[in-house]
Amino acid sequence: MIEDMLRTPSAVRDAERYTAHNYHPLPVVISSAEGAWLTDVDGRRYLDCLAGYSALNFGHRHPALIRAAHEQLDRLTLTSRAFIHDQFADFCRELAALCGKDLVLPMNTGAEAVETGIKVARKWGYQVKKVAAGQANIVVADGNFHGRTTTIVSFSTDADARADFGPYTPGFTVVPYGDLAALEAAIDENTVAVLLEPIQGEQGVVLPPEGYLPGVRRACTDRNVLFIADEIQSGLGRTGRTFACDHEGVVPDMYLLGKALGGGIVPVSAVAADADVLGVLRPGQHGSTFGGNPLACAVGTEVVRLLATGEFQRRSAELGERLRAGLEGLLGGGLVAVRVRGLWAGVDIDPALMTGRQACERLMDRGVLVKDTHGSTIRLAPPLVITDDEIDHAVAQLAAVLAG
């Protein structure tokens, strides 16, 4: 095709011209998608190996999710929480059951679920643990990613995410990720919660040492501290289990969920916990106009039903082993490290070869879309509907890029 006939260049220019530059997207303009495949405005096809940072675990436009959304669009879309609607109870009951918890509090974005978790933990601390007024602290990990609100960036250790957004919200103690002794030492009588990602996705799919999460669980139980697991990216089938915590048999006091919970259709997030924790909230103390709306609940219920079959978790575990084998085969051939759990991989490219960004651009030219994170690391998180052959294809394209 002749270059001036392509629609992509002008579409990229317009997107840059009329928006704040708070992202640095790859220069590709998508117009439709199905399953694991994307099509751009010029008709080129790409294998999606990012899946909306795990918001698209079930692929693009999964038929069951699209059907649920269409049916709900034709009946009722919004009531606000001032009234109860007929999709609400099913969603909350089925999600609570999936989590093994008594209660659910639905919100919209992941950051709102994190904010909700922080507020609930503080209130629990004052009302149940009897922490002195205004003294509650929460222990968090170095290298964390929990979202973009002013309170959440207050305890980020990423300079880009945090610098120049102060004054910062106090009440957080940062410890090195994976260091149990440091975490135990940071807990004091005013600690109400430990907030962690069971696997640090944005940091490059960083797995904590084996035994760390059970150790955190034990420390929290012993010291009367809530363990809050941010499973917004790691949860809902991504790692081959329903939750990343499941791999070590750990049950946190609070799950923070988002991303895939909305089926790639609407933003849906939630906090799940038992009644002795979430029960501390009374009317007027927390809320959201769109949280738990009928469309969100209809889609979210269908997401929970897809997960309740276990099929996606199984696919993720099995295909993840294929992905692992493929990527480990590239160690020494351009990759210096590979970390895999289920269909979730962080690979570190030899920085002498190219940056992560360059690798992503070259993969794009070969019809595979992924995104770099932190310098020379790229993260692969394909939709869980991807096939064996498509995984092999993605690995082959990465091999070709690394071979230059």
Ligand SMILES: *Cc1c(COP(=O)(O)O)cnc(C)c1O
């Ligand atoms: C994406 C993410 C968030 C924030 O979710 P948003 O929907 O972008 O607000 C929080 N925690 C983790 C672990 C995430 O990956």
